[in-house]
Amino acid sequence: DAKTTQPTSMDCAEGRAANLPCNHSTISGNEYVYWYRQIHSQGPQYIIHGLKNNETNEMASLIITEDRKSSTLILPHATLRDTAVYYCIVARGGSNYKLTFGKGTLLTVNP
Amino acid sequence: NAGVTQTPKFQVLKTGQSMTLQCAQDMNHEYMSWYRQDPGMGLRLIHYSVGAGITDQGEVPNGYNVSRSTTEDFPLRLLSAAPSQTSVYFCASSYSTGTSPLHFGNGTRLTVT
Numbered sequence: 014d015a016k017t018t019q020p021t022s023m024d025c026a027e028g029r030a031a032n033l034p035c036n037h038s039t040i041s042g043n044e045y046v047y048w049y050r051q052i053h054s055q056g057p058q059y060i061i062h063g064l065k066n067n068e069t070n071e072m073a074s075l076i077i078t079e080d081r082k083s084s085t086l087i088l089p090h091a092t093l094r095d096t097a098v099y100y101c102i103v104a105r106g107g108s109n110y111k112l113t114f115g116k117g118t119l120l121t122v123n124p
Numbered sequence: 125n126a127g128v129t130q131t132p133k134f135q136v137l138k139t140g141q142s143m144t145l146q147c148a149q150d151m152n153h154e155y156m157s158w159y160r161q162d163p164g165m166g167l168r169l170i171h172y173s174v175g176a177g178i179t180d181q182g183e184v185p186n187g188y189n190v191s192r193s194t195t196e197d198f199p200l201r202l203l204s205a206a207p208s209q210t211s212v213y214f215c216a217s218s219y220s221t222g223t224s225p226l227h228f229g230n231g232t233r234l235t236v237t
Contacts, residue, residue, distance in 0.1 A: 045223055056128070056214050056228030057167065100166065106222040110155035110174065111182060114166035 017101045022119040025095075031088040033118055035101030038082040044105050046077060047112065048086045050097040057100065057114070060086065091122045126150050130215050130229035137205040137236045145200040145232050147215030153227070154220040156198040157182070158190065160211040161231075167214060173198055174220065205236045 018036040025031040037046065048060040061068055061075045063084070068075045074087040088095055100117040131146045149156065154175050159167040159182075169182030173192040187209060189201040198217075202209060212233050216226040 047223075047225075049226075054212065054231070056216070056230050057226070058228070059225030062223055062225070109223050109226065110157050110216075110218050110220075111169050111172050112226065113169070113183075114159070116164070116166050 017103055017115060019099075019101050019115065019118045021116070022121070025088075025091045025120060025122050027093060027122050027124050028090055031091040031095065031120055031122070033086040033088075033099050033101075033120060034083065035086070036083045037101070037103045040081050040103050041105070044103045046075065046081075046084050047100075047102040047104065047109075048073070048075065049100045049102065049112075049114070050095075051100070051117070052094075052097040060099075091120075093122050093124065096120060096122045128215055128217055128227050128229035130213075130232050132232060133230070134233050135235070137202075137234065139206060139236060141205050142201070142203050143205065145202075145213055145215075145234070147198045147200065147229060148196050149198075149215075149217040149227070150196065151217065151227065152195060153217035154195070156192065156215065156217045157226070158188070158198070158200045159214045159216065160184065161214065162211050170200065170213075205234075207236045210234060210236045 047062040049057040051057045063075045077084045098117040128149045157172040158170040161167045171190040173179045212231045215229045218224045218226045
C-alpha cells in the first residue's frame with residue numbers, strides 16, 4: 014500500500030474550518046484514501062473515504078487532487094470535540110480490514 | 125446495538141502469565157482484526173480474520189495467537205506475556221465489501237510487569 018505523509022500537528026480555532034492535508038504521491042489507481050480519527054485513546058473512528066472524486070458526508074468533506082497525489086480532509090465548523098489525531102490511510106479496495114495506521118496529525122481545536 | 129465489545133478494559137499481568145483478550149461484535153461482520161498501539165505510535169496490525177475458521181498474520185504477530193470459531197468472536201491469546209506486550213489493544217470489525225469502514229472497540233489496556 015502507498016505511504017502517506019501528514020503534518021505532526023495543527024491548530025484550528027473553534028467554529029472555523031479545519032483543513033488537514035495528506036500527501037500520497039505513490040498512490041496506485043486501485044487504492045482508496047481513508048480518513049479515521051482517534052479521540053483521546055478511544056478506538057479510532059471512521060470519517061470518510063474516496064477514490065478520485067470529492068466526497069462529503071455528515072462529518073467532513075474529502076478533496077482529492079486530480080492527480081490523486083494528495084488530499085485534504087475538511088471539517089467545516091470545527092468544535093472542541095474535534096480535537097483528535099487524524100489518520101490518512103491509503104489502501105486497495107478489499108483490504109479495508111488490514112489498514113496501516115501511521116502517526117497521523119494531532120488537530121487541536123482552540124476556543 | 126453494542127457494536128464491538130472488548131473485555132477486559134484494563135489488565136495487569138506478570139511476565140510469563142497467559143491471558144485471553146476478548147472481542148465480540150454483533151453486526152454480523154465477516155472481517156475482524158486486532159491492533160496494538162504503543163505510546164506515540166500508530167496502530168499496528170497483529171492478526172486478522174476474513175471469516176469464521178480463517179485467520180492470518182499481520183505486521184506484528186509474534187507472541188499472539190488467535191482463532192475464529194464463530195462470526196461474532198475473535199479472541200486474542202497471549203501464551204506467555206512479556207513486558208514488550210504492554211500496550212493498548214484494539215479489536216475492529218467490518219463488512220467484507222471492499223471499502224466498508226472498520227468499527228473499533230474501546231480497547232484493552234494491558235500492562236505486563
